[in-house]
Amino acid sequence: MFVEREASVGEPTSQERRNIQQNDKRILGNVVQCDGARATISAHAEDAEGTVTGLWTVGRMISINLGSTRTVGLVYAIGKSDRAWNPDGQNLIEVSVELVGEVRDGVEPGAKPVFDRGITTYPHIGAIAHRIRTRDLQAVYDLAGRYSVTIGTLSQDESIAANIAIDDTLARHFAIVGTTGVGKSTAVSLLLRKTIASRPDLRVLILDPHNEFAASLPEYCVKVDSKTLDLPFWMFRLEEFAEVLFRGRETVPEEVDVLRDLIPAAKNLYRNPSSGTYIRRGSDALTADTPVPYRIADLIKQIDERMGMLEAKNDRPTLKSLKTRIESAAADPRYRFMFNSRLIEDTIHETIGNIFRVPNHGRPVTCFEMAGMPSEVVNSVCSVLARLAFDLALWSEGRLKLLLLCEEAHRYMPADPRLGFAPTRHALSRIAKEGRKYGCYLGVVTQRPGELDPTILSQCSTFFAMRLANEQDQAIIRSAIADSSASTLAFLSSMGQREAIAFGEGVATTMRxxxxxxxxxxxxxxxxxxxxxxxxxxxxxxxxxxxxxxxNVPKPQQSMAFAETVDSSRQAGDPDYKKPANSPRVQPDDDFDTRYGLKPSTFGMRQLND
Ligand SMILES: Nc1ncnc2c1ncn2[C@@H]1O[C@H](COP(=O)(O)OP(=O)(O)OP(=O)(O)O)[C@@H](O)[C@H]1O
Ligand SMILES: [Mg+2]
Structure with a gap:
């Protein structure tokens, strides 16, 4: 009966005859029901020889032959209507498929078949369903000339390469989601390798909370950690600086106000040392956010001066507490990267060049290792880096292309606006919203899409969804995918390691x-x-x-003298530097103990030598 229907399509050519023969083997069943988006096929569980085959399995693509076109369907459910198995005779089964699109043969003989997501002719009742041809399957995922890289194979047919359009994937931001251990980080590493090979112009900054990427991209990356990072405090915006000073806790608005007033003054003092402390607003456009150098000592001096003023009597507690805050931050060994520079000088070019690999010396990737960093530092540093990435791409007028890859992105872009750090969120959502125009791209990796800021996720146009067990997380992904391939996501909870469902701009059709x-x-x-x-x-x-x-906590503070230390801009590690005798605990210093007759005891406590 099937062959008859094939033959009635017209006088068969030799090619068609071959197709018919092939089709014969591929025949699976007939359409018995169809609505706008789905169809049901009636088939037998056994093949012609009577053995039960795995031809019908959930997740496979099949095609329904309609003569000049073939409708492609994705199997999402199979069942026997009577729920009983007959071991002797044939078993009739019902297969539910979602209609994905249409394949049509090329006009010229031998031309590749072409796939179209829309459906012009719906399958009629009785239409024959086939195992899909390899060429058709290739056509379904064909990227129509877009520049592509191969990142794996199709789950359905390992002989077919899984390609993504790399430029669109990058430019419109992408997200990789999946529970722990399914292979997200490995997928990132793989994607980066492929991307770097095909896009040598791209620079990548990985925010790496587990210090795991540097070892996996050894030939491409340089790593930056809290010891090697050099991000002077004056490059921080006021709110970022405050986050560090207040150690991630609620800020005290009065103190921040003082900072807002005095930082521009300190900047001005640095620029024109001869000028008085009095600055005229408006004459100089310096604000607390302008990334120009200043000295902490000048800032402290300003605070002291203010404290000395008669009319500042009521503000004195605020000023005092602010001063202590600044001093203890500057003395904190964990913040060395901010207050480290021996000389306060304008090093912004070097800092940016180092972090964003300009020039890249053959290593376009920076791994920013954050394991062990206190969270308030991570917050402000991520904010500074994301801001710099965007500005760099913006002001380079398209000459620098940057990818900011955020591992464990739910940490710094949480869905709950009360959590996380607002400036980081702003900086990242700015990249998500406007970055594409300037060549600044975002890659987001998370185990918990449900806990990630939905604005960021909604700006990601390509998704790689790996196994996701949590219902809430699945719902987020479901809301991101086009309706026509929604049933693919039924597999989300059961996918194997290394497996992903890719959908969005970077692929032609939702692809497992x-x-x-x-x-x-x-x-x-x-x-x-x-x-x-x-x-x-x-x-x-x-x-x-x-x-x-x-x-790794700040050493107890006994004296205010480190203000002088910073003033002379000399820090621990400077061989010529002699510490003032009256201020023994000013800066972290490795041979501090021996020099001052202290010996480290077990667990890092200090005791005076006899
Ligand atoms: N493409 C791959 N090739 C080889 N092994 C893989 C691949 N993907 C995953 N694996 C295996 O799976 C393990 C876990 O992968 P990975 O660390 O990338 O998971 P993850 O999703 O990043 O987990 P987590 O959320 O905990 O960071 C790896 O150690 C590796 O053994
Ligand atoms: Mg990981």
Whole structure:
């Protein structure tokens, strides 16, 4: 009966005859029901020889032959209407498919078939469903000449490459979501490798909360951590600076107001040392946010002067507390990267050049390692970096293309506006909204799309959804996908490792794919070179070292003298620098203990030598 229908399509040519023969083997069943978006096919669970085959499985593409076109359908459910299995005879099954689009043969003989997402002719009752041809499947995912890179294979047919249009994926931002351990970071590493190979002009900054990427991209990246980072405090905006000063807690508006007044004055003092402290507003456009250098010492001096004023009597507690805050931040070893520079000088070019790889010296990726950094620092630094990335792309007038890749993005762009740090959120959403125009792109990786700021997620045009168990997270992804492929997402909770559903601008049609396997040494997190043996009895674990790291807190403060230290702009590590005898604990200093007759005791406590 099937062959008859095929033959009635007209006088068969040899090619068609071959097709018919092939089709014969591929025949799966007939359409028995169809609405605007879905169809039901009646078929047999057994093939012609009577063996039960796996031809019908959920997630597969099939095609429905309509003569000049073939409708492509995706199987999303299979069942037997009577729910009973007959082991002897044939078993009739019902297969539900979602209609994905239409394939039409090219006009010229031998031309590639062309896929179209719309459906012009709906399947009639009785139309024959086939296993899809490889060429048709390729046509479904064909990127129509868009520049593409291969990132894996289709889950349905491992002989077909899974390609994404890399330029669109980047320019319109992308997101990789999935529960822990499904391979998100590995997918990022793979994507970056492919991207760098095809887009040598791209620069990438990875915000890496687990310090795992540097080892997986050894030949492409430089790493920056809190020890090597050099991001002077004067590059921070007022609110970012305040976040550090107030250690992520609620700021005191009066103190911030004082800062807003005095920072421009300190900047002015740095620029014109001879000028008095009095600055005329409006004559100089310096604000607390302008990224020009100033000295902490000048700022402190301003505060002191204000405290000395007669009319400032009521403000004195505020000023005093602000002064202590600034001083303890500047002395905090965790903030060394901000207050580190020996000389306060205009190093903004170097800082930007280092972080954003201009020039890149063959290594276009920067891994910003944040494990172990206090969260208020992470907050403000992410904000500064995201801001710089956007401004750099903007002011380079399209010459610099930057990708900002945010691992564990829900941490700094949480859905709950009360959480997270507003300036980071602003900076990132600015990239999400306007970055494309200037060549600043965003890549977002998260385990919890439900906890991620929905504005950011809605600006991502390409998604790689890996296994997601949580219902709320699935709902977020479901709301992002086009209706016509919504049933693909039924697989979200059951996908294997390395598997992802890709949808959006970067792919032609929603695509279930398996990422390429990366060699062990390139897998983030595990690529540490040697494997570390876990300790069984714990004898060989250096607890003292662990506690020392854990206690990485500012040393108790006894004197205000470090203001002088910063004033002379000389810091720990300067061989020529002699500490004033009356201010022993001014700056973190490695041979501090020996010099001042203190010896470190267990767990980092200090005792005076006898
Ligand atoms: N493409 C791949 N090639 C080879 N192995 C892979 C691949 N993807 C994932 N794996 C395996 O899965 C493990 C977990 O992957 P990965 O660390 O990327 O997961 P993740 O989703 O980033 O997890 P988390 O959310 O906890 O960071 C890897 O250690 C690796 O063994
Ligand atoms: Mg990861």
């Amino acid at each position: 794919l398996k990422f390429e396997k990366l060699p062990q040494e390139f897998i983030p997190g595990t690529a540490k070179g040697e494997q570390i043996e876990p300790s069984v009895d714990g004898n060989d674990v250096d607890l003292a070292m662990i506690v020392e790291r854990l206690r």
